[in-house]
Amino acid sequence: MTALATFEAETRSCWDVFRDPVGEPDRTPRHTIGEVSAASGLTAHTLRWYERIGLLDPVDRSASGQRRYSDADLHRLAFLGRLRLTGMPVADMLRYVELAREGERTSADRRDLLLAHREAVRQQIADLHATLAVLDHKIDVYNGRLTRCAPSH
């Protein structure tokens, strides 16, 4: 079972690992920056920049100096990508990563950071749902289904 999991981890494509980052990640460096860019939707520029500012640990290099990302890198990147996509500022992501680097004793701080972000996410969901209702209504009006209650614009 463990052997199988390891085998699968080693053979999963960059795209697959990024999309579904579960289990113990492999640490062998094998994905090029182009592959990671395609899988993550981040540009190669952005990936290098994330590394430069410390969001990612220094990535392993091939013999000729090119980056080779491991599955573990992809796992972290997938999580950071989710935080970013849901509106966490890069500065906060950086704080989270730096806390993580300090080890076990900062876990309460990290949890609090995630708790705060969870609240922000819930708020965003509420805002989006409220807006969805407004949009549905207006679109109905534009479709001519509701001539009463017409919007002023």
Added chain:
Amino acid sequence: MTALATFEAETRSCWDVFRDPVGEPDRTPRHTIGEVSAASGLTAHTLRWYERIGLLDPVDRSASGQRRYSDADLHRLAFLGRLRLTGMPVADMLRYVELAREGERTSADRRDLLLAHREAVRQQIADLHATLAVLDHKIDVYNGRLTRCAPSH
């Protein structure tokens, strides 16, 4: 009923009108920029800037030249604020407003714009829910409820 509605519209506070912009809006200019700022959460700077770039029609002025927003202004502002809050770029909002100024013949274009934004909103909601699941899981781990399946960071 209409008389009552009109009466109520004239006596509702800036805050109330902004929060619940329903019915035929009154067009008498009566809210100061400070009131609108407090009600909308937008700074006075931003309100003036929105007007300057054409998101809002030129606002009525008091005898001494100060802005006085009508309920109709608040209605538009509330809608624009929702679009903005849910990630529509200012340029797209501007396009919507400019189409609206051209009158009835652009209503199909406006509807399409809102349809596109509705899809974007739905996508955001999906992203947020997916992230919420990840956050819930990680927070559980940090709370020590799940020692198995621990994250790498």
Added chain:
DNA sequence: GGCTTGCCTGGAGTGCGCTCCAAGCCGTTA
């Protein structure tokens, strides 16, 4: 050998959405 493709670097540049500045006017309160 020559061409193409992909990647490397530090540092400068860009686009967006505000945000602020300086100088001044108006109306109210003391």
Added chain:
DNA sequence: TAACGGCTTGGAGCGCACTCCAGGCAAGCC
């Protein structure tokens, strides 16, 4: 009369998150 708070303007400035540039290296293929 003087101070104060709120408002006015055009234009400059700012913070964020990338995004790109110039110049160069390395590997693969015809």
